[in-house]
Amino acid sequence: MDCIINNKNRSFLPVLLGTDANAYGMAKSFHKAYGITSLSLGKAPLLETKRSNIVKVMTFHNFDHDEVFRKYIQEVGETYGKEYKKLLLIACGDRYTELIVNNRDIIDKYFITNYIPKEMKEQLENKEDFYKICEQYGLDYPKTFIVTKANKDNFTLPFSFPVAVKASNSIEYVDLEFEGKKKGYKADSLEELKRILSSVYNAGYTGNMIIQDFIPGDDSTMYVLNSYSDQNGNVRVMCLGHCVSEDYTPHGIGNYNAIVQEANSAIYKQYQKFLEDLHYVGYSNFDMKYDERDGKYKVFEINIRQGRSSYFTTASGCNIAEYMAEDLIFHKQNELHYHNNPYLWLHIPPRLLLKYVSKNSYAQVKKLIRDKKYDYTLLYSKDFSIFRSIMIRRFYHMAYKKYKLYFNKRGMD
Template sequence: MDILVKNTNRKFLPVILGTDANAYGIAKSFHKEYGITSLSLGKAPLLETKKSNIVKVMTFHEFDHDDNFVKYIEEVGKTYHQYYEHLLLIACGDRYTELIVNHRDVLDNYFVTNYISNEMKEKLENKEDFYQICEEYGLDYPKTFIITKANKDNFTLPFDFPVAAKASNSIEYVDLEFEGKKKGYRAENMDELRQILDAVYNAGYTGSMIIQDFIPGDDSTMYVLNSYSDRDGKVKMMCLGHCVSEDYTPHGIGNYNAIVQQANKQVYARYQKFLEDMHYTGFSNFDMKYDVRDGKFKVFEINIRQGRSSYFTTASGCNLVKYLVDDLIEHKQMETHYHDNPYLWLHIPPKLLLKYVSKDSYAQVKQLIQEKKYDTTLLYKEDRSLFRAVMIRRFYHMAYKKYKLYFNKRGI
C-alpha cells in the first residue's frame, strides 16, 4: 500500500472515515490547528474531498461492509503505523461509527479512538430507546407515538396534526430506495400520514416509525449542540448553534446549511449533566427545536459523533479537533469550555441565505455577513486549485436551483 500522507510531524495522523463535507470539515480543522494533511477513507470518492491539498483520499470497494472494512482498515493501520506514532481514527457517518464500535478488537491494535460502547450506542441511536432515556434523565422531547408494521393500519394518534414522521432505525432506513423517499416527513392529515407509512413499509422497512407532534416554527427555531467528552466521561467542550437555514432536498432534510453560534447556559448545563451521568465519551451532536408554546428546547436525536455541520464549531473559534488531540494524544488536563462567540457558518452562498432566511434571523445574519464574521466548510485559502474553484462554484450554483425547487416542501 502506497503512503499518500507524509507529514513532517509524525506524532499523529488523522484517519477520517468518510469522503463528504463532514470529512472535509474535519480535515480543515486539523489543518488550521496543526498544519497537517489528513487521510480520508471511504467507499467512493466525493467532490468535497477530491483533489485536495489538506486531505488525501483512499477508496475501497464496499468499504462499509464488515469484512471489507476489517480487511482494508487493518492494511491501512499496518502501513501507516510504521510512519506515525499515533493514528487518530474519526468517523464521519453513522455506518462508520458503527463499524468502529463493532471492531475495536482489530482497531485497537493500530488506532486511537474515543467512542462509546456498542450497548450504549444501540440505546442512543434507536429513537424509541433514546426517548425513554430522555424520560429517565429529564431531557425534553416532542410528544411521540410509535407505529410498527403490525399496527400501521390501525392506530389513533394522541395529538393533533400536523405531525413529523421518521424512521426509528436510521441505519436500516438509509439503504432503502423508493419514490418520494425523504429523511423525514411532515404530514398535514391522516391521509398523508398513511401514504408515508405505506411507502416506507412497502419498500421493505421493518423497524418502527416515530410520529411526533410538529413543533411550530421555521428554521429559526432549530438548534444543534456539539460536545466533546474525554475518556473519563467528563465534558470538555460545548458549542450550541442556532440554525438559520436547513437543507430542503429530500435526502438532506434534517441537515443544516447555515448556523449562527449562540451560547445558552441552561442548555449547556442540562446536557452536560446528561452526558456525564451517562458516562458518555467522545463527540456528541444533538438536534433540537425551541418550542415557543412552553419555552423548552426539545431534542430529536443524538449523533454519537460530530455532525455534518459541525465545522460551525471550528468556524466560530472553537476548533473541535483540538479537544480530541489534547485528550487522546497529548493527555492534557482540560477545563470545560462553554463556547460563546456569535459567528455564521455557511454551506450555501451568503446571497442565497439572505434571500431565504426568516425575518426573525435576517438582521443578525446580514450584520455578520457585512462584518465578515462568517466561514464556509468548502472554501479554504490554503486549499485552492482550479478544480476546487470550479467544483465549489458548481456546488453553489446547484444550491440556488435546489432552494427554488424544494424550499419549505417537507410533505409527501
C-alpha cells in the same frame, strides 16, 4: 499499500472514515490546528474532498461492509502505523461509527479512538430507547407515538396534525429506495401519514416509525449542540448553534445549510450533566427545536459523532478537532469550555441565505455577512487551486436551484 501522506509532524495522523463535507470539515480543523494532512477512507470519492491538499482520499468498493472494512482498515493500520506514532480514527457517518464500535478487536490494535460501548450506542441511536433515557434525565422531547409494521393500518394518534414522521432505525432506512423518499416527513393529515407509512414499509423497512407532534416555527427555531467528552467521561467543550437555514432536498432534510453560533448556559449545563451521568465519551451532536408554546427546547436525537455541520464550531473559534487531539494524543486536561462567539457558518451562498432566511434572523445574519464574520466548510485559502475553487463555488451555486424546487416542502410530493 503505499504511504501517500508524508507530514513533517509524525506524532499522529488523523484517519477519517468518510469522504463527504463532514470529513473535509474535520481535515480542515486538523490542518488549522496542526498544519497536517489527514487521510480519508470511504467507499466512493465525493466532490467535497476531491483535489484537496489537506486530505488524501483512498476508496474501497463496499468499504461499509464488515468483511471489506476489516480487511482494509487493517492494511491502513499496518502501513501508516509504521510511519506515524499514533493513528487517530474518527467516523464521519453513522455507518462508520457502527463499524468502529463493532470491530474494536481489530481497531484497537492499530488506532486510537474515543467511542462509547456498543450497548450504549444502540440505546442512544434507537430513538425509542433514547426518549426513555430523556425521561429519566429530564430532557424535553416532542410528544411521540410509535407505529409498528403490525399496526401501521390501525392506530389512533394521541395528538393532532400536523406531525413529523421518521424511521426509528435510521441505519436500516438509509439503504431503502422508493419514490418520494426523504430523511424525514411532515404529514398534514391521516391520509398523508398512511401514504408515507405504506411507501416506507412496502420498500422493505421492518423497524418502527416515529410519529411526533410537529413543533411550529420556521428554520430559526432549530438548534444543534456539539460536544466533546474526554476518555474519562468529562465534558470538555460545548458549542450551541442556532440554525438559520435548513436543507430541504429529499435526502438532506434534517441537515443545516446556515448556522449562527449562539451560547445558552442553561442548555450547556443540562446536557453536560446528562452526558457525564451517562459516562459518555467522544463527540456528541444533538438536534433540538424551540417550542414557543411552552418555552422549552425539545431534543430530537443524538448523533454518536460530530455532525455534518459541526465545522461551525471551528469556524466560530472553537476547534473541534483540537479538543480530541489534546485529549487522546497529547493527554492535556483542558478546562471545560462553554463556547460563546457569534459567527456564521455557511453551506450556501450569502446572497441565497439572505433571500430565504426568516425575518427573525435576517438582521443578525446580514450584519455578520457585512462584518465578514462567516466561513464555509469547503472553501479554504490554504487549500486553494483553480480547479477546486471553481468546483466548490459551482457546487454552492447549485443551491439556488434546489431552494427553488424544495424550499419548505416536507411531504412526500
